[in-house]
Amino acid sequence: xxxxxxxxxxxxxxxxxxxxxxxxxxxxxxxxxxxxxxxxxxxxxxxxxxxxxxxxxxxxxxxxxxxxxxxxxxxxxxxxxxxxxxxxxxxxxxxxxxxxxxxxxxxxxxxxxxxxxxxxxxxxxxxxxxxxxxxxxxxxxxxxx
Amino acid sequence: xxxxxxxxxxxxxxxxxxxxxxxxxxxxxxxxxxxxxxxxxxxxxxxxxxxxxxxxxxxxxxxxxxxxxxxxxxxxxxxxxxxxxxxxxxxxxxxxxxxxxxxxxxxxxxxxxxxxxxxxxxxxxxxxxxxxxxxxxxxxxxxxxxxxxxxxxxxxxxxxxxxxxxxxxxxxxxxxxxxxxxxxxxxxxxxxxxxxxxxxxxxxxxxxxxxxxxxxxxxxxxxxxxxxxxxxxxxxxxxxxxxxxxxxxxxxxxxxxxxxxxxxxxxxxxxxxxxxxxxxxxxxxxxxxxxxxxxxxxxxxxxxxxxxxxxxxxxxxxxxxxxxxxxxxxxxxxxxxxxxxxxxxxxxxxx
Numbered sequence: 001x002x003x004x005x006x007x008x009x010x011x012x013x014x015x016x017x018x019x020x021x022x023x024x025x026x027x028x029x030x031x032x033x034x035x036x037x038x039x040x041x042x043x044x045x046x047x048x049x050x051x052x053x054x055x056x057x058x059x060x061x062x063x064x065x066x067x068x069x070x071x072x073x074x075x076x077x078x079x080x081x082x083x084x085x086x087x088x089x090x091x092x093x094x095x096x097x098x099x100x101x102x103x104x105x106x107x108x109x110x111x112x113x114x115x116x117x118x119x120x121x122x123x124x125x126x127x128x129x130x131x132x133x134x135x136x137x138x139x140x141x142x143x144x145x
Numbered sequence: 146x147x148x149x150x151x152x153x154x155x156x157x158x159x160x161x162x163x164x165x166x167x168x169x170x171x172x173x174x175x176x177x178x179x180x181x182x183x184x185x186x187x188x189x190x191x192x193x194x195x196x197x198x199x200x201x202x203x204x205x206x207x208x209x210x211x212x213x214x215x216x217x218x219x220x221x222x223x224x225x226x227x228x229x230x231x232x233x234x235x236x237x238x239x240x241x242x243x244x245x246x247x248x249x250x251x252x253x254x255x256x257x258x259x260x261x262x263x264x265x266x267x268x269x270x271x272x273x274x275x276x277x278x279x280x281x282x283x284x285x286x287x288x289x290x291x292x293x294x295x296x297x298x299x300x301x302x303x304x305x306x307x308x309x310x311x312x313x314x315x316x317x318x319x320x321x322x323x324x325x326x327x328x329x330x331x332x333x334x335x336x337x338x339x340x341x342x343x344x345x346x347x348x349x350x351x352x353x354x355x356x357x358x359x360x361x362x363x364x365x366x367x368x369x370x371x372x373x374x375x376x377x378x379x380x381x382x383x384x385x386x387x388x389x390x391x392x393x394x395x396x397x398x399x400x401x402x403x404x405x406x407x408x409x410x411x412x413x414x415x416x417x418x419x420x421x422x423x424x425x426x427x428x429x430x431x432x433x434x435x436x437x438x439x440x441x442x443x444x445x446x447x448x449x450x451x452x453x454x455x456x457x458x459x460x461x462x463x464x465x466x467x468x469x470x471x472x473x474x475x476x477x478x479x480x481x482x483x484x485x486x487x488x489x490x491x492x493x494x495x496x
Contacts, residue, residue: 017458019465024439140233
């Protein structure tokens with residue numbers, strides 16, 4: 001049975017690309033024309049996940065880094081992973097079903113725990129969902145206009 | 146964004162057939178010019194008086210600079226004596242709304258169909274040859290005249306470590322501020338206020354950005370678009386007289402060519418010193434607020450994601466490198482345009 005807590009994940013390439021700059025990951029789903037932003041707690045989860053760390057190990061590291069926060073960090077981390085999966089940004093690794101890598105993503109000293117957030121920018125999605133071409137003439141050129 | 150072997154072969158066959166037509170067009174009916182695209186040379190062979198009249202002015206400032214020819218482009222339209230284009234071989238479903246064609250734009254050949262223009266671009270990246278075919282022979286909208294061959298230039302540029310970005314640029318003493326932002330945030334107004342204040346001009350809406358050790362901005366179009374009712378806001382000699390009246394699809398924007406009205410201000414390239422995104426505030430004063438480079442990256446990549454999914458991954462990598470190398474500012478742009486320009490000029494002082 002597939003258990004997210006024991007699975008490692010990877011970027012859903014080639015449909016998804018990502019770059020990190022100034023404490024923020026900018027992620028693009030090329031097929032959907034949507035891009036995303038992850039900062040703060042979400043960025044450290046994202047970084048660890050892509051380094052092969054299982055989600056529960058990521059959550060354990062957050063708990064030990066932030067101490068007692070009153071938040072259910074494990075539930076937050078799992079919900080965040082669900083969102084990443086729902087948006088097609090990561091996928092379970094086919095070649096390694098057990099996550100074994102240690103968590104390494106850094107947490108900025110003195111920061112307060114905040115639930116991870118996946119910010120979604122869909123302004124270009126509208127363009128990609130524009131009414132497509134419906135008809136062509138005898139030479140194959142579109143008749144749309 | 147990957148093509149099957151069969152699609153790549155079909156794309157190559159179709160591209161070969163189009164380029165064979167281009168090769169057969171009588172040179173006597175063509176106007177040729179060689180322009181500089183970054184540090185590369187691009188030869189344009191324009192086999193249509195209408196296309197030459199509409200496209201050549203935007204490139205005029207780049208002519209006669211490049212030593213060699215890295216890409217040869219033949220342009221023709223319905224008025225050209227050329228054989229008919231073969232039947233387009235892809236299915237309707239292959240058209241992406243951005244104009245790239247699934248399976249046909251993803252490999253060594255790049256095909257793009259601009260439905261509003263009824264224009265097809267084919268580009269054989271290995272051969273360094275391209276064709277632009279406009280099936281109409283009519284007056285094109287201002288945005289097309291102001292920025293011809295955008296899709297081809299970006300695809301050519303990305304192989305050379307450059308990207309055509311939705312941004313203007315102004316410069317002083319060889320240092321450029323790239324001005325970006327969503328449509329309607331005042332890029333052109335900001336850039337023209339800089340021109341009026343004596344800063345150099347590289348573009349108001351599209352520029353080439355090159356990565357490497359020291360990021361650089363290259364001008365690609367000498368054109369600028371300005372709302373007709375704003376012409377008198379900018380104290381630039383000859384601006385109103387040079388402005389071409391907007392057509393019915395130009396959203397009341399007039400077109401001007403900066404190399405004509407201010408030739409000494411038109412520069413071809415400059416080192417990228419900072420990136421700026423204007424936000425009109427309506428306040429009297431303007432000021433710059435330092436922001437994370439990630440915001441600049443999101444602004445610059447957004448339009449490319451919609452315009453060219455084929456190049457978006459490489460564009461993201463290139464733009465990340467550039468955004469990490471220079472500071473990014475939000476320009477809280479006041480209503481006093483000379484002060485907007487002064488604020489940008491201050492940002493261009495040596496670090």
